[in-house]
Amino acid sequence: MDSLIRLLEVINKTLTRIAGYFATALLFGMLGVVIVHVFYRYILNDSFGWTEELSRTMMVWMAFLYFPTAHRYGMNVSLDIFVSAIQDHPIMRFVGFAIELSVFVMLCGAIWLGYGLMSRASSSFTLSLQLPLSYVYAIMPVGFSLVALVSFERLLRLIGNIVHPGRYRVNVFGSSTSAGG
Secondary structure, three states: OHHHHHHHHHHHHHHHHHHHHHHHHHHHHHHHHHHHHHHHHHHOOOOOOOHHHHHHHHHHHHHHHHHHHHHHOOOOOOOHHHHHHHOOOOHHHHHHHHHHHHHHHHHHHHHHHHHHHHHHHHHOEOOOOOOEHHHHHOHHHHHHHHHHHHHHHHHHHHHHHHHOOOOOOOEOOOOOOEOOO
């Protein structure tokens, strides 16, 4: 199991880094589009119809590309009162596993639904840019697949910690909490 976890760690580090670079490029691109939009609209009293649509699409893609990194480091929403109550208790390993398993199952369903939505949207087009909506929705199965891969690595680490407490570091509920020993 150690070699599989190490392999997934390398793959996930590489993929989340690449996704982060693309997301950062989208952030700067979105900033440029919004600045152009504001300049033309409020300085020149003329506006482009495509800038809002493009910036919105870029923002959605950016969020889906940053999501795997956030999940990798356990930076999702959590209930701090609940977490602090069981943080040092051995039950935390089982709670973390149950939550991660639920997340993984939901991600697999989201991949399936996202792919279905993308497939059905191939004949529809965006209003301003006239892009097929399947291009816009393509990020859903891609983003959910990246997060599911991260979730699978986290599941293996959590299983390892149930069998051998403290063996693997896993941030379950934020960067300060570990499901280790």
